[in-house]
Amino acid sequence: MQLVLEKRAERSTTIALISPLIAIGLTIVTLCVVFAVLGKNPIAALAVYFIDPLTDGYSLQEIAVKATPLVMIAIGLSLCYLANAWNIGAEGQFLIGAVAGSWLAVKTQGTDAGNWVLPAMLALGAVAGALYALIPAICKVRFGASEILTSLMLVYVADLLLDYLVRGPWRDPQGFNFPTTAEFDPVATVPTLIEGGRLHLGSIIALFVVAAGAVLLGRTIKGFEIRVVGAAPRAARFGGFNANQLVLLTFAISGALAGLAGIIEVAGPVGHLQPGISPGYGFTAIIVAFLGRLNPIGILIAGLFLALTFIGGEQAQIAMKIPLDVTKVFQGILLFYVLACDSLILYRFRLISTSPKVQSGAH
């Protein structure tokens, strides 16, 4: 008997829906092994990770706060990935958006600037993110440079730029030499939705982005172009769709969304610019995009789930002394299983009987 992968006649919609669930299941099993090896009780650890955060109001709000940047970035990334453009540098675009928006907040600090400051900051963040994402996109279209490498490398450039600014020109004079800007003025801050709570306007913007993404992909000709160019490049050219243009467009959109997420994060939950504003949102969003099947609604769900792992990871560190890095291990394993399970959408396993002789590899 032999186990083979056989191509399906048509993609399986059932598997497309349950493949993320299978992946999550396999990840949890693997995680249990990891916990056991660390000498922790797997059941207790899982409860701390996945159940406890859902049982109190503060954690629920925190999940939405963490999911906001993840979902916004992942929606943009999903457009890139559907178009076969591999933007790995959302983390950098996130940081550049945060820096560009913060510039205005720092410049208007202490002045009597009006309510226009926050909208202008958001716009600056989005534009800066888009421009930053266009660098690898133009290099790809113009010179054939691999966008995977260039977009990834620009993450470090953005990281160091932010580091320089908060340690140098933008450092808060009253900040006891900590590398951070002063707290943003109220007009430069994203308002919260609940008095005294953490949930902020950014979550509403994220929901709007999800809806816009769903309409773009499902209802418009541009969305169709994006999908065809990734699924069948030659057919796309035959259809009259310009692949290079779509690379630029999807990179620009995803950069803009990452940049917007960046400035919302800084002007919202964080309240000032400092290093470490992102626990790797730009990278985790890649997992969110794939776990959500590159589908806006799926991404919303996947974003909430991965936000849960951030919160659960923090609580597990406090309650059970499980290292925070286990969260990253979890996310990595999850992406691995998601991609593996996805092959079942187009293929299926079959047991076939073979003659006892060894198969020859020749064709």
Added chain:
Amino acid sequence: MLDTTSAAQHTGATPLLQTVALTKRYGTFLANDKIDLDIRPQEIHALLGENGAGKSTLVKTIYGLIQPSEGEIRWQGRTIVLSGPADARAHGIGMVFQHFSLFDNLTVAENVALGLDGKEAFKDISARLEQVSRTYGLPLDPKREVWQLSVGERQRIEIVRALMQNPQFLILDEPTAVLMPQEADQLFIVLDRLKAEGRAILYISHKLEEVKRLCDTATILRGGRKVETCNPKAETAASLARMMVGGEIKEVKAAASRQITVPRLLVNDLSLAPDDPHGVRLEHISFELRGGEILGIAGVAGNGQDELFAALSGERLAKDPGTIVIDGHAAGHLSITRRRRLGAAFIPEERLGHGTAPRMRLSENALLTGHAIGDMVFHGFVNTAATLKTVDRTTETFDVRKAKRDPEAASLSGGNLQKFIVGREILRGPVVLIVNQPTWGVDAGAAAVIRQSLLDLAAGGAAVLVTSQDLDELAEITDRIAVMFHGRLSVPVPTAEASRETLGLLMGGSSIEAPEAPHATRA
């Protein structure tokens, strides 16, 4: 070369290869259903059938690529189980595939060496290659790189490679599909000689006249079952076709009179460098195509037909707008979408991946070309109802058979998908239709529907350009024929006056090349 043995001589000999109730099942689908086949030494045995009849499955099973579900293969009377192609070759079974497996950037000898099983030294292989190719009249230069060779020469490499294993039994899968008539004749001489040496050949072909001329026996498959084994020389092409299809094929009828009107497509001295180093340069192509007219372009594959399609469709743009004029508008610089808006429609050769996005629904594939004109897109939003309506209309008019209303393109059979693509373009009512290999790999029934629709379109006043390697098809539907060779196009001649011999010579490049150009081979 003389055929020293008569066809009758093999009767009574033990079969060289037999299949007994050979069955191959994929799930509940029977690709091969209890097929009995006897192949004797000194026999050229034809295997006939439409696409999907089970021919490929049968020969792949015999060549060890597929394991049978039931039944057995007997070699010289003994039951054998083949673990793979190497095992089949060790027994003396060789195969030449329709699609070549050659490395373009390697030499002939290197390609042959890669395909051989033994541990022979490269020098010996080269020597043996030269000797085999000389013996059988298949001239090959072992040191040439494959990309420089014509399709016919590439096939020679495959045949010589198979012969170097000294097979007793050779399977050929549609060997003449890519050859021009003269090349095919040379191949037949080689096959007769192999037969005279006592070898057996299993010959897969769609070309019934060829089978009648060459083969001693023919086995016809239909829907995975064996229909008949007969002597093709005693049958007519029509009776063989009936057995393949299981009924009469609808005769294609040209309209009684077609009105030839104004020029719809003009190509003026079109030259275009290839965008890929192994592509063909288009050189000084000019022709005029009027409304109501069907112009055929014959030629062996790889002589610039794909490049011409890309240039005419606008997938690649010409520098000078005036080189291509569609319905009175200079269009050489226009995108494919804008050419569609001028009333042009295009059908590429490759159905999956070029004409359609395989993993997308038919409605989405209707949108692929339909977005250019009509009511499918409104202010950037897709009108799903309109795309579905196109699917329904195409399905109805062109009898597209599918499992549900809106399946993925890849789930349709070749013939049905081609009918969908042709319908999608024709129902838009184009004034110029440019179609590449309209019935390539399509079953006879669908081919008749497609050819009829091209004739009807021309009768309605459109100009149709058909590129095909199938001379019979071109003879059936075109008014004029031109031949493509090395990126040049011959002057079109009326189809009624074009003999196969003339076309064959043109396909070999005898009079297209400008006399002063010293054979502009790619360096």
